[in-house]
Amino acid sequence: MSIKTRLLLSYIAMIVVPIVCFGLVASFLGSVILGESFSHGAGKEAGKPAFRQTQERRDELFAGLAFLARYAPERLLHQDVLAETDEELHRLGGAIIVAKDGAVQFASASLDRADLPKYMQPSAPDERSRRWPPWSSRDVVETQSFVFADNSQGTLYFVAEDRTFLTSGLYFFLAMLISFLVIVGLTNGVLTYFVSRSIIRPLYALKQAAHEIKEGNLERPVQLGRKDELGELGEAFEEMRVRLYDSIRLQLQYEENRKELISSISHDLKTPITGIKACVEAVLDGIADTEAKREKYMQMIAGKSEQMDRLIDELLLFSRLDLNKLPFHLEPVDIRAYVADCVQELRLEPRLSGVHISVAGTEGAPLMVMADREKLHRVLMNLVDNSLKYMEKEDRRLTIQLQATADEAIVTVADNGTGISREAMPYIFDRFYRADRARNTATGGSGLGLAIVRQLVEGHGGRVWADSEVGRGTSIHVALPLQKGTGGEADEAHPDY
Incomplete structure (x- = not known):
């Protein structure tokens, strides 16, 4: 696969993968935070958002407790009845406080005991309603007064977490923003790592090969084993290395041949020259004291001279042939x-x-x-x-x-x-x-x-x-x-x- 194709696919993956992952995360967060998983029942409940159904079910429980307070207040003193109701209210984001003549008879387990006086004070709801920002989640407290059978004054406090759609939307937006940044960062990081590694590693190998060539080590082959542009570059490096290796080896061979040529020429010229010199010295020293001896030495000199002439002619011919200068x-x-x-x-x-x-x-x-x-x-x-x-x-x-x-x-x-x-x-x-x-x-x-x-x-x-x-x-x-x-x-x- 070529580098161009690899980069194109990585760019496409950097777009497609975050979109797919972001869609899945958005669906999950929407279901969890906004409760956008609609009910599939029949009738008027079908199609309502889950968080809206939660609020309605909590209001129904509060209404049932208010009905007991008006018509059967003594049942609000039964801990088992209130505990069962409180367990369901806890799942729905609600809590209750039952007081008799200002003394707490029952309080939901989800409420901190130290915060009970704040919920039972008339000013507490107004103070809590002034929390900033105005769309943040807050507790809403409603009261229901009634009279017990012994004419003591009773009060029922309904505590509910007021998480509106605007509040849930803010949480959803922040969660989606963080999820988007994480998904894009991870996707781009992973793809960049693998793509860059597939390019940097062969480049590092080529750098090492260039260093080896610079140091004169031409025996180490360059083998990337790739079929892309970097593989072609590696093949070019290998061809260059082989040619340099052959060129240097040929140059060394030429240098050896040159030395051998000089040695051979020196030897072959030295032999007839030595013979000619010996004949001349014999004539000069008077050894050739007869006409027959002088003629013999002259013939020897002529033969050696002819041998040298033939050697020089052959050497000149071979040199011209070797240099491709002989037409x-x-x-x-x-x-x-x-x-x-x-x-x-x-x-x-x-x-x-x-x-x-x-x-x-x-x-x-x-x-x-x-x-x-x-x-x-x-x-x-x-x-x-x-x-x-x-x-x-x-x-x-x-x-x-x-x-x-x-x-x-x-x-x-x-x-x-x-x-x-x-x-x-x-x-x-x-x-x-x-x-x-x-x-x-x-x-x-x-x-x-x-x-x-x-x-x-x-x-x-x-x-x-x-x-x-x-x-x-x-x-x-x-x-x-x-x-x-x-x-x-x-x-x-x-x-x-």
Whole structure:
């Protein structure tokens, strides 16, 4: 539920709940204070307010006692008769006092004995009638004089609480006002507490998450588990945290790679420079005292210089590829014909003399790919050079195979060299990685050949991977996407030569 909906429902509840509760309380208070629960009997009593019926019943009892005072005054001296009547009068808000020659013979239990003289004085009702405010509840005293059988003077005092409708209305209004304030206060307080808690708690969690991020602790996830706007904000915080974490980790990785790159460059440049320096010192010290020795040292210097030049060229190429500053001039190329031409070129390469080269898959319908001819040539030459470094058998073989799938043309360069261990396979396309550092240094390997291959293949939108088995050789596969309409079923691999 969104925050907007939650707040809207809380506002509606703040209006509806107090109204409903106020209505129930008003009905209850009206029944209790105003006596607005009407009787359901028949005849003239039906429909009268309860407080009015109470007054009429009390007046009837007072009238009955006045009748006894006139016609049977001696019965007013019977305590049991008066006690029974007084019990009912107490429920109706009335009381009586029976006096004989000024002496109290009976007084209702609800009256304080100390207040009896005030009720029996003629001035008491007038004094009580002057109470303020005029609509406040007061006691009304009426008297009934009669004569007992022994001619003694008797007086009957009727005491009734005069609670008028105006007085009850005032009590009702005050009770309703207090009830309204209590209901509104409780309703708003409870709803505000729950709504604010549902908003403040996730905000506090986001504050803690921001503090953790500020302190550099990016491993603690931000999980609010909500589906509202705050939940979306929490998801944005989590995405930001993940990106910051990945960015810092990548930055640290780049920094480690930079250090490794500097170390590798220093090592690879140091080796030929050391060789050149040793040859120069040998010539200067007179060790090369014959023409044949001087020529030998010069050839060594030339070889080391060529090795340095090749390393610098590969390093420059890789740097431009890594920075995406090397442009690709892509054009439609028939990969079958292109691979066949490359194989013919390799057969004439002096370095490959003594290597048996076989090719498969170059016959058939044209397979068109978008490629940069120069860079694709560099890919194949680097793969062939990498294979030559690992060929130590007398029978050296190199196989170049082309296959087609529905979406890709796959060129495989396989050799029968020493192979690569399973532990080294995940790293052979990393820059400056050498499965056998000593052998590759001896053969002039820079450790950038396969890294350049990966960069160039990915620049064509393709992919590269390798298979190898120690003692049996290595196969490196280059897959390039076919142009639409030139794909087909997978080609069968068969030697063309």
